[in-house]
Amino acid sequence: MSLSPWLKSPFTDLTGSLVNHQWYGVCANLELKVLDCLEAYGLDRGLKKCHLLIEDFRECSLRTKQFKRMKAMRNERHRQYFNGERTKEKKYAKAPTYDSY
Structure with a gap:
């Protein structure tokens, strides 16, 4: 789960916000919690600290x-x-x- 694209360009800046779960409502709160947790700890530590939230979000989105x-x-x-x-x-x-x- 990466928060930033491998290759950054103006095109990725424009289309980066199109793929999220905020419009659907079912997983919106979990997605925000995961992103807040990853923002608080950073990506490397956040993957370990926020593991349970990430797993819950994956289960919610993929079922x-x-x-x-x-x-x-x-x-x-x-x-x-x-x-x-x-x-x-x-x-x-x-x-x-x-x-x-």
Whole structure:
């Protein structure tokens, strides 16, 4: 996780602020906490001191645990279907009605 680009130019100054999570709202607070922590300790010490915040921010933005959980549930559902524990009609849960939410 680098805060400054490898090659600095006016183009990187103009486009550097386009890639952030402040517009989405879900990870905005975590991103600010990580950047404040890295600013307080510097990049070298901050990577060690702010490790837990950085990991939380990565999980919030990439959602790796959520996708692993979803994949495990899908694999279990397919295993049950291929072993005959689920029928074709009940392979997936019934979808909610169109106007339910």
